[in-house]
Amino acid sequence: MNQGGVFPLPFKIAGLGRYVPADVVLSSDLEKKYDLPPGWCVEKQGIRERRWVKDETASFMGAEAAKEAVRDAGLKLEDIDLIINASGSPEQAVPDGGPLVQRELGLGRSGVPSITVNASCLSFFVALDVAANYLNMRRYKRILIVSSDISSVALDFRKPENFTLFGDAAAAAVVTLPEPGEKSCIHASQVRTYGYGAEFSMVPGGGSRRHPNGKNTTPEDNYLHMNGAELLKIGFEYLPRFNEALWKQCPDITIKDCRYVIPHQPSRVVLDYLSLTYPDDKLVRIIDRFANCIGASMPMALYEAVKVGGLRRGERGVLTGTGSGVSFVGMVFTY
Known part of the structure; x- marks a missing residue:
């Protein structure tokens, strides 16, 4: 939409x-x-x-x-x-x-x-x-x-x-904002959240529900708890329609018009799954050198695309990612 x-x-x-x-x-x-x-x-x-x-x-x-x-x-x-x-x-x-x-x-x-x-x-x-x-x-x-x-x-x-x-x-x-004559813009942007899967990637401690001083709080509450299999199920169910809706926002642009797909770097499995949707040679992968850096992963990959990969002004790219919640995001932009 x-x-x-x-x-x-x-x-x-x-x-x-x-x-x-x-x-x-x-x-x-x-x-x-x-x-x-x-x-x-x-x-x-x-x-x-x-x-x-x-x-x-x-x-x-x-x-x-x-x-x-x-x-x-x-x-x-x-x-x-x-x-x-x-x-x-x-x-x-x-x-x-x-x-x-x-x-x-x-x-x-x-x-x-x-x-x-x-x-x-x-x-x-x-x-x-x-x-x-x-x-x-x-x-x-x-x-x-x-x-x-x-x-x-x-x-x-x-x-x-x-x-x-x-x-x-x-x-x-x-x-x-771009200067007059510059083409930099966002062509499409979308966020979707499926909160029924919130427990599949969470740190339960640190807040009011399991406060650090709470009598029932344990050290394990402050670690990340992940259920990768369930997260993948949510991705398999919703990601295809998510991507379809994203690209409908910019019907005159296709992935062929974009130089790079710049994802959050959650795991190699997720990046490999993305390669079923997007050409692998367009995917920016930095997980091998930096691992999953949480919120910093996407801008780190963007930095790589521009400073190492040579993304130029006027060229298009795609930002994409999945995160705890469970949420999906996507953006088609002109750099």
Whole structure:
């Protein structure tokens, strides 16, 4: 559905940045340490290595990525008029990560609005959607979106299928309206959520239901609980019709017109499933080097498409992903 005929929506990704911890954790080392068969991580998950923090905070990583994104956009930090923290793993409960990133950037006395959008692994996508509407309402002119996630501090090392899957990273984007004559825009955008599957990917602790000081709360409540088989069932049932509805929003564009498909990087299995819908040579895969970085995965893959893959101005791309909830997202855009 065209959502009221709002597309194409003027929107420009003006700058990109990323930060990855220096500490490279090889899958071969994890296999030795946790008594896994040699080659298990590559065979099962397609992951050779990932980055885990030593003493970095999420706000520090996010600020480092943000500085690069602002420079890449040809701007100064003082030019930013809205900061959106779009991370799936909060640094702390209160305040949200927006003020923490703002302070880390040296803007703690600036008064620049700094807010948080949390949609788990899809936080960056939802922040893009929010920012596009803010820009076209003329509420703001230059918006900084920051996704910074640290999963390594809360991994259950009794479950190799979980702890080997995740990495730490941050990525950021500066978004604006395009200049006159520029073609940058969103051709289609869609989010769908199927909450009946919320329990299939969740961290039950940390909130009011299982508060850290609750008498019935256990350490296991603070680990990620995933049921991959059930998540795949939901994907098999809903993803085909989701993609069909997305492309109906831009009937004059096909996947042949797009240079890259830029997905969240949840697992090799999901990326392989995507290759049944989209040409594999268009799929941006970074999971082998960075693993699943939660909300930072999608902007990390976008960074790869632009900075390494050479996505050029005026070329089209597709953002796509699945996340806890269970939610699906998709966007067709001109870079």
